[in-house]
Amino acid sequence: MEDFYRELIIERYKTPHYQGVLDPNDISYEDDNPACGDHIQIDIRLDENGVVTEALFSGEGCAISQASADLLVESIIGKNTEEIKALGKEDVLDNLGIELGPVRLKCALLPLKVLKAGIYGLGDQKAED
Amino acid sequence: MDPTASAGFNVQQIREDFPLLSREVRPGVPLAYLDSAATSQKPTVVIDAMDRYYREMNANIHRGIHKLAEEATLAYENARERIADFIHAPSPEELIFTRNTTESINLVANSWGRAFLKAGDMILLSEMEHHSNLVPWQILATHLSLRLEFIPVTPQGLLDQDAFQDFLEQEPKLLALTHMSNVLGTINPLEDMLAKAKSAGAVTLVDGAQSVPHFPVDISTLQADFYAFSAHKMVGPTGIGILYGRRELLEEMPPFLGGGEMIKKVELRSFKSNDLPHKFEAGTPAIAEAIGFGAAVDYLSRISMAEVEKQERILTGYALERLSGIPNLHVLGPGIEEKGGVVSFYLDGIHAHDVAQILDSEGIAVRAGHHCAQPLHTKFNLPATSRASLYFYNTPEEIDRLVEGIYKAKSIFD
Numbered sequence: 001m002e003d004f005y006r007e008l009i010i011e012r013y014k015t016p017h018y019q020g021v022l023d024p025n026d027i028s029y030e031d032d033n034p035a036c037g038d039h040i041q042i043d044i045r046l047d048e049n050g051v052v053t054e055a056l057f058s059g060e061g062c063a064i065s066q067a068s069a070d071l072l073v074e075s076i077i078g079k080n081t082e083e084i085k086a087l088g089k090e091d092v093l094d095n096l097g098i099e100l101g102p103v104r105l106k107c108a109l110l111p112l113k114v115l116k117a118g119i120y121g122l123g124d125q126k127a128e129d
Numbered sequence: 130m131d132p133t134a135s136a137g138f139n140v141q142q143i144r145e146d147f148p149l150l151s152r153e154v155r156p157g158v159p160l161a162y163l164d165s166a167a168t169s170q171k172p173t174v175v176i177d178a179m180d181r182y183y184r185e186m187n188a189n190i191h192r193g194i195h196k197l198a199e200e201a202t203l204a205y206e207n208a209r210e211r212i213a214d215f216i217h218a219p220s221p222e223e224l225i226f227t228r229n230t231t232e233s234i235n236l237v238a239n240s241w242g243r244a245f246l247k248a249g250d251m252i253l254l255s256e257m258e259h260h261s262n263l264v265p266w267q268i269l270a271t272h273l274s275l276r277l278e279f280i281p282v283t284p285q286g287l288l289d290q291d292a293f294q295d296f297l298e299q300e301p302k303l304l305a306l307t308h309m310s311n312v313l314g315t316i317n318p319l320e321d322m323l324a325k326a327k328s329a330g331a332v333t334l335v336d337g338a339q340s341v342p343h344f345p346v347d348i349s350t351l352q353a354d355f356y357a358f359s360a361h362k363m364v365g366p367t368g369i370g371i372l373y374g375r376r377e378l379l380e381e382m383p384p385f386l387g388g389g390e391m392i393k394k395v396e397l398r399s400f401k402s403n404d405l406p407h408k409f410e411a412g413t414p415a416i417a418e419a420i421g422f423g424a425a426v427d428y429l430s431r432i433s434m435a436e437v438e439k440q441e442r443i444l445t446g447y448a449l450e451r452l453s454g455i456p457n458l459h460v461l462g463p464g465i466e467e468k469g470g471v472v473s474f475y476l477d478g479i480h481a482h483d484v485a486q487i488l489d490s491e492g493i494a495v496r497a498g499h500h501c502a503q504p505l506h507t508k509f510n511l512p513a514t515s516r517a518s519l520y521f522y523n524t525p526e527e528i529d530r531l532v533e534g535i536y537k538a539k540s541i542f543d
Contacts, residue, residue: 005486005487005541005542010541010542013542014542035498036480036482036497036498036512037498037506037513038512060512061480061482061512062481062482062483063479063480063483063542064482064483104486107482
C-alpha cells in the first residue's frame with residue numbers, strides 16, 4: 001500500500017506541477033469518469049510543426065487520477081501529435097510506477113483518454129478543413 | 130466490554146452462520162465487511178436451501194404433474210407466503226417475485242404508469258432517491274410528458290416537510306419515496322407522509338431496499354400501494370426481489386412482461402391474463418433464489434427484526450461517536466435519531482476512492498463513489514463519498530479498524 005501511494009503520487013496530487021488552464025489554446029478537451037466523479041481537462045498549445053509547447057490539466061478526483069494527469073502532461077511537452085497518439089496504457093503506468101487493479105486503472109487512464117480524444121479531435125478538424 | 134452485548138444476542142455466534150465473514154482478504158488480513166447496504170453476506174442456511182433445491186427437487190414450477198414439479202412449486206409458493214408474513218402483507222397473492230427492487234419499480238412504471246398516467250400528471254419524488262427510483266420515472270415522464278417534482282433534502286439530510294405539503298396541494302398522481310436513504314441513512318417518516326399523500330389522492334410507492342433488511346416493516350399499517358425490496362440486501366441471494374402491490378391496483382394493471390405462466394388462456398391473436406400474482410411473473414422465475422429468499426426471512430425472523438434494529442442502532446451510534454472524533458472528517462445525514470446503519474463521510478483533502486483503497490489494504494470493505502445517488506451528491510457539492518454500512522453481524526472491533534484505517538489514510542496524505 002505504501003508502494004501504491006508512493007511519494008511521487010502523493011506529492012504530485014498535493015502540489016501538481018502542471019495544473020491550470022490555457023486560454024487561448026490549440027486543443028482543449030475534458031471528460032469524466034462517471035463511476036467516481038473524476039474530472040479531467042487538458043489544454044494544449046502547439047507550434048507550427050504540431051509540437052506541444054505548453055500543456056496544463058485541470059479537474060478534480062482521486063490522487064491516482066490527478067497525479068496521472070500531472071505526469072502525463074509533463075511527458076507530452078516537446079512531443080508532436082504523432083508521438084502522443086502512440087502513447088498507451090503502459091506509458092501511464094510507467095509514469096506512476098505502480099500496478100493497478102481494474103477499477104483504479106480507470107482513474108489512472110482517464111487523463112490519457114482525455115488527451116487522445118483531444119488530439120484525435122484535432123485531427124478530425126483538420127481533415128474537415 | 131462489548132457494547133453490543135445483550136441478552137440472547139451473541140454476535141460471535143451469529144458470525145459463525147456466515148462462512149464468508151471469517152475469510153482473510155489477503156494472507157494475514159482479516160475481512161471487515163462494511164458494505165452491506167450494497168449487498169449483505171449470506172448465512173449457511175440460505176446457501177444450503179438453494180443447494181438442496183438443485184440437488185433434490187429441481188423442476189420447473191406450476192406446470193408439471195410429476196413429484197419433483199410438485200415439490201418445487203410448493204417450495205416456491207411457500208417462500209412467497211413466508212415473505213408475505215415477514216412484512217405483514219394481507220395476502221401472498223399481492224407479492225410479485227421480480228429480479229430486484231429496480232425491476233419492481235420498473236414494473237410499476239411500465240404497467241401502472243403507462244395505463245393510468247397522462248400528459249401533465251405530476252409524479253412526486255425526492256432529492257435523496259437512488260437512481261432506481263429516479264430513472265424509471267424519467268423514462269416514463271419523457272414518454273408520457275409527465276411532470277416530475279422533488280421534495281428537497283434539508284442540509285441536515287431530512288426531507289423538507291413544508292415543501293412536501295406544498296407539493297401535495299398540487300395533487301400529485303404518485304408519490305414514490307425511499308424508506309431509508311442509501312447515502313444519508315435517513316429513515317423517512319413514511320407513516321405520516323404516506324397517509325397525507327393518500328388523503329391528497331396520490332398513489333404511493335416505497336423503495337424499501339434499505340428498510341426491510343434493517344428494521345421491522347409492517348405493510349398493513351403503512352399506507353403504501355406499492356412496496357419494493359430485494360433479497361440480496363437481507364441475507365438472501367441476488368436475482369430475486371419483491372413487488373408488493375395492493376390487490377385492487379394489481380388487478381387493474383395490465384401485464385408487464387408477456388410469456389408463459391402469466392396467462393390463463395392464449396389464442397393466436399389474444400390472451401387472457403392469469404390470476405395474481407402469476408399475471409406478473411412471465412417465464413420461468415428464479416426458483417432457487419425464491420427458495421433462498423424464504424430461508425433468508427426465516428433466518429431474520431429467528432433473530433427477530435426488532436433485535437436486528439437494536440443491534441444496528443448500537444453499532445451506528447458507536448460508529449458516529451468514533452468517526453466524529455476524527456479531525457477533518459464530515460459525516461453526511463442526520464443524527465442517530467433519524468438514521469439507519471449507513472454512515473457516509475468525506476475527508477478534507479483525500480478523495481473517497483483513495484480512502485477506500487487504503488482501507489481495502491487493511492481488509493476493510495467500504496463503498497466509495499456516489500452510491501447510485503448522483504443528484505444528491507451534486508446537491509451537497511461532493512464528487513464522491515465513502516460509505517460504511519452496517520448490519521447486525523458487524524462488531525465494534527470492525528468499527529475500530531475502520532477508524533484506524535482512516536487515520537492511516539490521513540497519515541499517508543498529510
